[in-house]
Amino acid sequence: MSESTVTRAQLTEAVYQEVGLSRNESAQLVESVLEEISGALVRGEAVKISSFGSFAIREKGERIGRNPKTGEEVPILPRKVLVFRASHVLKEKINESA
Amino acid sequence: MTKSELIQRLAEQNPHLFHRDVERIVTTIFDSITDALARGERVELRGFGAFSVKRRDARTGRNPRTGDSVDVSEKCVPFFKTGKQLRERLNTD
Numbered sequence: 001m002s003e004s005t006v007t008r009a010q011l012t013e014a015v016y017q018e019v020g021l022s023r024n025e026s027a028q029l030v031e032s033v034l035e036e037i038s039g040a041l042v043r044g045e046a047v048k049i050s051s052f053g054s055f056a057i058r059e060k061g062e063r064i065g066r067n068p069k070t071g072e073e074v075p076i077l078p079r080k081v082l083v084f085r086a087s088h089v090l091k092e093k094i095n096e097s098a
Numbered sequence: 099m100t101k102s103e104l105i106q107r108l109a110e111q112n113p114h115l116f117h118r119d120v121e122r123i124v125t126t127i128f129d130s131i132t133d134a135l136a137r138g139e140r141v142e143l144r145g146f147g148a149f150s151v152k153r154r155d156a157r158t159g160r161n162p163r164t165g166d167s168v169d170v171s172e173k174c175v176p177f178f179k180t181g182k183q184l185r186e187r188l189n190t191d
Contacts, residue, residue, distance in 0.1 A: 006134040006141040014130040019119050029108070029123050034146045036107055040099040042187050049101045052128045053176070057188065080188045082147070084178030093136045094151055094174050 041082060051089040058083050101128075135176055145183035152177050 008030055015026040037047050037055065046056040058081050065076040086094075099107075101124065109120045131141050131149060141149040156172040180188075 004139055006130065006139055008143060010134075011127050011130050011143075014126050015123050018126045019122055021115075021119075021123075026123075029112070030127060032108055032111065033104070033124060033127055034143060036104055037099075038146060038184055038187065041184070045099050047099045047104070049104070049128055052101075052132065055178075082178075082180040082184065082188060084147075084149075084176075086176040090132055090135070090176055093132055094176055096136075 049087075051087055053084055053086040053090055055082060055084050057081070138174075143181065145181045147181040147184060148179050150177050150179070151175070 008027070011030045012023060012027040015021065015029055016023050019026070021029070040047050041055055041057060044057055046054060048054040060076075060079050060081055062078045063076050065074050066072065067074055105117070105121050105124050108124065109115065109117050112120065134141050135149055135151050138151055140151075151174045154173050154175055157170050158167050159170045160167050
């Protein structure tokens with residue numbers, strides 16, 4: 001399905017083509033966007049990007065897990081996980097070209 | 099934080115840029131991710147996370163209210179896996 005992967009380099013190129021900034025500054029802006037989103041999430045803030053989706057933090061309680069190899073019981077400590085919910089617009093775009 | 103708050107913050111950090119350019123930058127980034135996913139490609143942003151598309155087979159679902167069976171056709175759903183570095187940052191207090 002996915003013969004190529006999009007990375008920071010392609011996002012930087014898209015920004016470079018769209019706005020009249022240098023490649024270097026375009027790369028920095030891509031980084032700043034990711035850092036702002038990460039920073040908000042680390043502060044415990046949800047991030048909502050309209051027509052794309054939302055990122056939220058979910059707090060997981062402690063539970064007992066098992067090492068699948070040895071069968072040994074190990075406690076899984078309480079932790080925070082990031083969940084992404086795609087918007088309807090994104091879901092529709094993914095399916096219209098399929 | 100909403101998209102407009104994100105744009106606002108970036109505009110404050112980059113006073114040499116026009117607000118509308120910051121808006122275009124943010125929109126371009128999310129549009130590029132969306133387009134890549136629509137092409138069935140994977141978007142990998144090291145340290146942040148990776149977006150991919152998963153295919154769901156057609157199935158017979160049920161209307162939970164009436165119990166009627168309904169055919170759900172094959173579809174693709176977007177998926178996000180948190181990057182290692184961000185996952186660790188979320189759990190360091």
